[in-house]
Amino acid sequence: MKKYIHNFIHCGILGWCIEIVYTAVCGLRRRQFSLKGNTSVWMFPIYGLGCLILPISKMLKNRSLLFRGSFYASLIYAVEYLSGRILQKKAICPWDYSRSKWNIGSVIRLDFLPFWFATGLLFERLVLENEPCECDKKQA
Numbered sequence: 001m002k003k004y005i006h007n008f009i010h011c012g013i014l015g016w017c018i019e020i021v022y023t024a025v026c027g028l029r030r031r032q033f034s035l036k037g038n039t040s041v042w043m044f045p046i047y048g049l050g051c052l053i054l055p056i057s058k059m060l061k062n063r064s065l066l067f068r069g070s071f072y073a074s075l076i077y078a079v080e081y082l083s084g085r086i087l088q089k090k091a092i093c094p095w096d097y098s099r100s101k102w103n104i105g106s107v108i109r110l111d112f113l114p115f116w117f118a119t120g121l122l123f124e125r126l127v128l129e130n131e132p133c134e135c136d137k138k139q140a
Contacts, residue, residue, distance in 0.1 A: 007051035007127045014126060015047020018119065040094035046083050050123035054131065057124045065121070072120020073113055080116075081108050 016039050024037030053072060060068050084107025087093035097103035102111040 003130065004051050004054070007054060007130055008048040010126055010130065011050030011053075011123055012044040012048035014122070015050065015119075016044060018122075019043060019047075022115075042087060042092065042094055046079065049079055050119075051127060053120065053123050054127040057128055068124065069117040069121050072124065073116040076116040076120055077108055081105065084108065 019039045020037030022037070023039070024035040027033075027035060027037075053075075056071075056075075057068070060071065063071075081104070084093055084095065085105065088107065093107065096106055097109045098106040100109050100111065102109050104110065
């Protein structure tokens with residue numbers, strides 16, 4: 001359980017950082033050169049759910065990068081959709097993709113697939129780095 005809490009915190013912080021950098025860079029398109037990024041406190045637990053990739057990544061360890069990244073992106077889309085709909089019902093959803101032609105329910109954007117693909121693999125790397133290797137278990 002301690003390992004999951006540790007990974008939850010790390011995934012939450014990493015997700016926040018990615019989102020802040022992403023929103024700052026997107027500001028450049030609007031000629032906002034101050035590079036001010038933003039996020040929401042609601043995003044921390046959503047990104048923190050990346051800790052659940054640990055048992056999945058162990059099952060997928062012999063699969064190709066393309067398969068793993070696609071699988072993680074699908075999971076991220078599912079979590080984003082579910083959490084977005086819940087937050088919408090409470091009128092506290094921090095994102096609204098209704099202006100994108102690639103949106104579904106205003107809470108996911110299909111054109112974000114490459115980002116979620118990479119984010120899933122990044123979370124996989126993060127949680128696996130926190131996992132002791134088999135050689136450490138044998139020495140203990």
